[in-house]
Amino acid sequence: MPIRIPDALPATAALESENIFVMTEHRAMHQDIRPLRVLLLNLMPTKITTETQILRKLSNTPIQVEVELLQTVSHDAKNTAAEHLETFYTTFDEVRDEHFDGLIITGAPVEQLDFEEVDYWDELCEIMEWSKTHAHSTFHICWGAQAGIYYHYGVPKRALPEKMFGVFPHTLAKRTSPLVRGFDDEFFAPHSRFTEVRAADIEAHPDLELIAVSDEAGVYVAKSTDSQNFFVFGHPEYDRETLKAEYDRDVARGMAMALPAHYYPGDDPAREPVATWFSHAQLLYTNWLNYYVYQTTPYDISRAGERDGEEEASW
Template sequence: MPIRIPDSLPATAALEAENIFVMTEHRAMHQDIRPLRVLLLNLMPTKITTETQILRKLSNTPLQVEVELLQTASHEAKNVATEHLESFYTTFQEIRHQHFDGLIITGAPVELLDFESVDYWGELCDIMEWSRTHVHSTLHICWGAQAGIYFHYGIPKHELPQKLFGVFEHRVVKPYSPLMRGFDDGFRAPHSRYTTVKAADIEAHPQLEIVADSPEAGVYIAKSEDSRHFFVFGHPEYDRETLKAEYDRDIAKGLDMALPAHYYPNDNPAATPRNTWRAHAQLLYTNWLNYYVYQTTPYKLEDAGRE
């Protein structure tokens, strides 16, 4: 079924070229159904790339999904045109009295900063606190997952000896979790981060459980027992070339970067990377939307987030 996004959003053309059913606002206005309302808080500097990647993953859903794009007002984005933000993004003050079926909080390249040193940390805390009463289920990604699990449950992040960078093997820890429905016992997923959370800290918290992990990359997915909060510590939304773009960027800056692990065929950066995580990434987003948003969210949107 379709995702519903603004008619002129740059992602529209890219998704339609991939035969993904995109419903424009004009067509959606003539359908008499309640779409799922999903708010995407995009903290990544490459906003157009990130919004396209995540919209692609939200495309295979049981109902029409209306996506609203949210930016932080307390941070000035430098890698996207002001016109794009003004045309397609809203701010927290504009939506704080609304309710949403789902919220997605992306990663951000600020891992080596203490949470409290991030210039928009106060605003992000306000959004995460608001989500307790105005959002049915929230999906946190990479640094967004570290920030969310710290804010909601006090789980700290720890700096790694070197950047965790590449595509790693994972295992399903909770095979009967609906989130893992359809997953193979083992699957691959990309990571790109300098910090981590410890499995022991999550396991010691009575309201949290680990759903999937990796011998090399550590905890991949954790969730709250009430299914209101999901924490994905990798980047399942990444495209084939995303890690390559990050590697090329850092090499161009003169940084001493290791090759992304398990990514290039024969570790040859001149070779085209193979996307070996696409199917499981799609399944992860689809399962979250289906089992934890669509099938459990209240029909009256104003009740979303309320006990």
């Protein structure tokens, strides 16, 4: 089914060129169904790239998805044109009285700072608190996952001796979870971070459960037992070239960077990277939208965020 986004958004042309069903606003208005409303809080500096990557993953869903883009006002975005932000992004003050079926909070390249040192931390905390009553389910990515699991459950992030960087094999800690329905016993996912959240800290919390882990990269997916919060500590949305772009950028800055692990054939950066994570990345987003948003969100959007705690807790 289609994803509904503004006709002029740069991602629209990119997705249509990939034969992804993007519905125009005019056509969507004439369909007699209620779309899922998903709010995307984009904290990444490369906002157009990130919004395109995530919209691609949201496109293969069981119902029409209407995405609204959210930015923080307490941080000055220097890598995205002000015109793009003014045209396509909203602010928290503009949506605080609205309800959403899903909320996605992206990563951000700030994991080496303490949470409280991040200039938009107070605003992010306000949004995460608001999500408890205004979003049916929230999907946190990478640093966004570290921030969310710390804010909601007090689980700390810990510094790594070196950057966790590459594409790593993972296994399922809870095979019965609908979130990973269709996953192979071993699957791959990209990571790019200087900090981690440890499995032992998650397992010690009665309101959290592990879903997928890696012997090399550590925790990949965890969730709350009430299925309101999902935490993905890697970057399943990454394109084939994203890790390469990060590596080339850091080398150009004079940083001593190891090659991204399990990424270049023969560890040769002159060769094209091999994408080994696309199918499981798509499944992860599709399963979240289907089983934890579409199947359980109230039809009356004004009730999104209300919890009955029964069906969700069993998953």
